[in-house]
Amino acid sequence: MLDKYHILALSTGDILRETVNKGSVLGLKAKAYMVRGELVPDEVVIGIVEERVRQWNCGRGFLLDGFPRTVVQANALERMMEKMGLAIDHVINIEIEMEELIRRLRGRRTCSRCGAMYHVLFTPPRKDGMCDICGGALYQRDDDKEKAIRSRLQFYSRQTGPVIQYYDAQGLVRSINGVGHIDDIFHRIVEAIERKERYAKRRSHPS
Ligand code: AMP
DSSP states (O other), X not given: OHHHHTOEEEEHHHHHHHHHHHTOHHHHHHHHHHHTTOOOOHHHHHHHHHHHHXXXXXTTXXXXXXXXXXXXXXXXXXXXXXXXXXXXXXXXXXXXXXXXXXXXXXXXXXXXXXXXXXETTTBOOSBTTBOTTTOOBXXXXXXXXXXXXXXXXXXXXXXXXXXXXXXXXXXXXXXXXXXXXXXXXXXXXXXXXXXXXXXXXXXXXXX
């Protein structure tokens, strides 16, 4: 997605994991929520996103992964975007059955050195427990363990569900079938974005 559109990306989960690894006071506070599969408090996450976005030259736009996850975060994002003179173009909602989601998360392994991701069944590394790219050790995130996954999913439907409704009311949500090979899902996302862009262009320049 990033190579295709030449935009920057920000994953709040990645930034939070970096903060936890640094062992700062903020990191310790965030870790307590993350290992339980709960959401980190809004003011912490909003502060992190604000700081990163301010440092960017956002000319070509950007992709936010895992943010906003609550309506409070969505409102904060709107204020940030207004200040930058930007607007949200698309909200990508990847849909998948609960049990399949659990299967994917439970089997996920992450490289402790470069962050590359594997799946024990679908995309295993060449050598057990070792990253193909950098040779780093693979580990299972605490929040990819069954108990935390179930808790994350509960928080998701309670707190993130209303965010989807919030953007749906603005006509921004592009719902994508998340079943299948990663390349097919990628093409579905690109197709949904481009369909909407063509439609918007036709409306602004009717022939
Ligand atoms: P992810 O890598 O996006 O699955 O995020 C991993 C964990 O980081 C989540 O389960 C939350 O504990 C925390 N997190 C990431 N993004 C957010 C957010 N926008 N709001 C609150 N917590 C977040």
